[in-house]
Each structure stands twice: as structure tokens, then as C-alpha cells.
Amino acid sequence: MQTGFDRTDRRILAILQSNGRMTNAELATEVNLSPSACLRRVQKLEADGVIAGYGAHLEPRALGLGLQAFVRVQLSRHEAEAIDRFTEQVAQWDEVVSCYALTGDMDYLLQVYVADLEGFSRFLLDRLLNAAGVADVNTSFVLRTVKASTALPLGNVPG
Structure with missing residues (x-):
């Protein structure tokens, strides 16, 4: 570094x-x-x-991915094996474009893109809720994007 x-x-x-x-x-x-x-x-x-x-940088709506959701996931167990199994599954799901391990009451935050509510329902029921070790899921759907940038704040980088 x-x-x-x-x-x-x-x-x-x-x-x-x-x-x-x-x-x-x-x-x-x-x-x-x-x-x-x-x-x-x-x-x-x-x-x-x-x-x-x-x-x-691709435009999700132009590709037919009109629904974006942020999904908070809590695991039932926090042993290394359970965590590894969950993260390996998430890595295989195309709908998930980012996954973050968190502090606080939920363990992971997933950013998900799908075509529509039906597509999200399939993702939730067929994949996420069937994933080993998932205890709780809480979803927020994006209504409007106010700011989305991949640019890092270079003014905050130590000199």
C-alpha cells in the first residue's frame, strides 16, 4: 500500500x-x-x-434491471464455518453486486439488482432465505438515487 x-x-x-x-x-x-x-x-x-x-459504468435500467434493493442479513450462527458458507453462496449470486460485513444488529448488507418485484421475490425465496444460516432478512427498496459514485474522496487522502 x-x-x-x-x-x-x-x-x-x-x-x-x-x-x-x-x-x-x-x-x-x-x-x-x-x-x-x-x-x-x-x-x-x-x-x-x-x-x-x-x-x-453501466445503466441498470437500460439493461432491464429496474429494481434495486438493499438487504440486511442476520446469521443465526457466527462460527467461521457458517460465515464462510454464507459468503461463498453470496459470491455465486449474480443479483448481488456488493456485500458488506457490518457491525451492529445485522451481519451483512447486500446490494441487489433485479428486473422487478417478481425477480426480487424469486431471489429472496429461492436463494437468500434458503441460504444456510440466515436468521433474519430486512429489505429496503430504492425509490430514487440521490447520489451514486464510485469516485473516492481524494481530498481526504493523507499527503
């Missing part, structure tokens, strides 16, 4: 967060570096695991 990012590193990261398809030459111009110096910095950020990958 790299620590101590300078202004140029932060600028490179900010630009790539908003436009990951930018060419190295375009990026170099934006950050006032030669293309070779810019490429070395990007490669170091990749090698250090700061840049974890590149991808396209």
Missing part, C-alpha cells in the same frame, strides 16, 4: 476516476508531465494496488 501521494498523483487519480478511457498522452497533458513520466506514475499506482482496475 502506497502512502504519501503528491499533487500529481492525486490529479492523475482524480482524472482517471472520471475518465478511465483517457489515453496516456491526454492524461500527461492534463497533469503537465511527459507521456513517459506519466505512464511510469500510472504503472506505479497500478503496481501498488492503488488503481485496482478499469471498467465501464
Whole structure:
């Protein structure tokens, strides 16, 4: 893990967060570096695991995935074997786009995308409620997205 990012590193990261398809030459111009110096910095950020990958942001509704839900899950048992079994199952479910282990009264938070309420019902009844060790499930459906970003707050990164 790299620590101590300078202004140029932060600028490179900010630009790539908003436009990951930018060419190295375009990026170099934006950050006032030669293309070779810019490429070395990007490669170091990749090698250090700061840049974890590149991808396209897809519009769920355009793909027919019109229902988004956040599902809180509580397990009945918290032994390593039960946790491993649950997380292995979650990893296989395409409907789940993110899963977080939590503190508090629920153990996991799942972000789920499906076509509609019928699709969610199938996911809930056929997969989640049949998963080993699930004791309680609480679902909130997204009515409207106010803010959704994958960009990290680079102003908070230690210098």
C-alpha cells in the first residue's frame, strides 16, 4: 500500500476516476508531465494496488434491471464455518453486486439488482432465505438515487 501521494498523483487519480478511457498522452497533458513520466506514475499506482482496475459504468435500467434493493442479513450462527458458507453462496449470486460485513444488529448488507418485484421475490425465496444460516432478512427498496459514485474522496487522502 502506497502512502504519501503528491499533487500529481492525486490529479492523475482524480482524472482517471472520471475518465478511465483517457489515453496516456491526454492524461500527461492534463497533469503537465511527459507521456513517459506519466505512464511510469500510472504503472506505479497500478503496481501498488492503488488503481485496482478499469471498467465501464453501466445503466441498470437500460439493461432491464429496474429494481434495486438493499438487504440486511442476520446469521443465526457466527462460527467461521457458517460465515464462510454464507459468503461463498453470496459470491455465486449474480443479483448481488456488493456485500458488506457490518457491525451492529445485522451481519451483512447486500446490494441487489433485479428486473422487478417478481425477480426480487424469486431471489429472496429461492436463494437468500434458503441460504444456510440466515436468521433474519430486512429489505429496503430504492425509490430514487440521490447520489451514486464510485469516485473516492481524494481530498481526504493523507499527503
